[in-house]
Amino acid sequence: MTTPLVSIRDLHVELGGRSVLDGVDAELKRGQITALIGWNGSGKTTLLRALVKEVPYRGRIEFHCGHDHRRPTPEHVGYVPQKLRVEANLPLTVADLLGLALLRWWPLFLGIGRRARQRMEQLLARVWLGSEFLDRPVEKLSGGELQRVLLALALEPHPELLLLDEPAAGIDFQHAEKFYELLADLNRRTGVTILLVSHELSVVNRHAHHVLCLTDGRVQCQGPPQEMLTQDAILRTFGSGSGLYGHHHD
Ligand SMILES: Nc1ncnc2c1ncn2[C@@H]1O[C@H](COP(=O)(O)OP(=O)(O)O)[C@@H](O)[C@H]1O
Ligand SMILES: [Mg+2]
Known part of the structure; x- marks a missing residue:
């Protein structure tokens, strides 16, 4: 059985007076790629930010790696945020x-x-x-x-945990594919544990070992991709008419 690198227990985050994460329980298994999916606004980015202590939270986030994670920016966690503001000039x-x-x-x-x-x-x-x-x-x-x-x-x-927030958003299909292959290769070669927010269900299906679905700040379902990406689970996570079956190129 794979041991967890991170255990998340009863995690609550409130932002601007609103509950954004509402009792999240989850484990990130050591050496595995976990995909985090869910509708916009379901709290995916907030969960990643809690893991790097960028937002205050209640509940427990335990790292089972022997390193000191009490400091504000844990060194053993690599984080690629959803948005990077590169000053154009x-x-x-x-x-x-x-x-x-x-x-x-x-x-x-x-x-x-x-x-x-x-x-x-x-x-x-x-x-x-x-x-x-x-x-x-x-x-x-x-x-x-x-x-x-x-x-x-x-x-x-040299992170033990890599957090990636929609890393391929805005990248064309071919390059996104190459990026995900690179991630899978890093995971295989170095054993780095990865938590990946992705909307591309085909990618999740191919590269993730485990899927976590968030709905309104709660874990709606979790399990292996073969079980999670059934029509039922997708409908429960995204609702009908989500348009997520479609694949659009831009
Ligand atoms: N700093 C903040 N203040 C108030 N509300 C916030 C803040 N950050 C995020 N939220 C709200 O929390 C919810 C979850 O946001 P987020 O974690 O970014 O969702 P996701 O990444 O799944 O799209 C959204 O409704 C968002 O508007
Ligand atoms: Mg987000």
């Missing part, structure tokens, strides 16, 4: 962005020299990007490339 290159992540542990007196650059190239290689991307302005990256750079950031130093 900020002349930030990929190397600048990765440099910020490296500075968390790279001794400042070494500067961002050749060794740091080599390290950055290794980080990019992990997400299947070549070293030519280091000098690209962040604002010029395609959606898929930006997501992979953000994933590279979240993979540094």
Whole structure:
């Protein structure tokens, strides 16, 4: 049996005087990919933010990994948020962005020299990007490339848990597919535990080991994708006329 990396017990979050998460019980199994699905506004992003202590909560979130998770930003959790605000006019290159992540542990007196650059190239290689991307302005990256750079950031130093909030939203189908393959490959090779918010049920079906469905801040159902993605469960999670059966390209 797979042991849990994280146990979530009776989790409650209130934001702006409203209950957003209302007694969530869930486990993230070690080394598995858990997909978090649910209608917009059901509390998916809030659950991820509670896991990285960005929102106050009641209830228990226990990490069974032996690391100290009481600090505000747990080091062993990599988080790729739903929205990134890149200032359009900020002349930030990929190397600048990765440099910020490296500075968390790279001794400042070494500067961002050749060794740091080599390290950055290794980080990019992990997400299947070549070293030519280091000098690209962040604002010029395609959606898929930006997501992979953000994933590279979240993979540094070495998370046990990776949280991804709709990572492929706004990316065309082909590149989204490649991104999910990359995630599945990382999971297989490094055993990193992944919690992934996704609306693409075909992706969930192919890559997730476990599915959690949220409705109005509660876990509506959970189980293996083969059981969760039946018509019944989808209807219970999304309601009829959800349009989620359709696959749209834009
Ligand atoms: N800071 C906030 N203040 C008040 N309400 C919020 C805040 N953040 C999120 N909410 C509300 O909580 C609900 C769940 O939001 P969210 O977790 O972002 O849902 P999801 O990611 O599933 O779409 C929504 O109704 C949203 O409007
Ligand atoms: Mg969200």
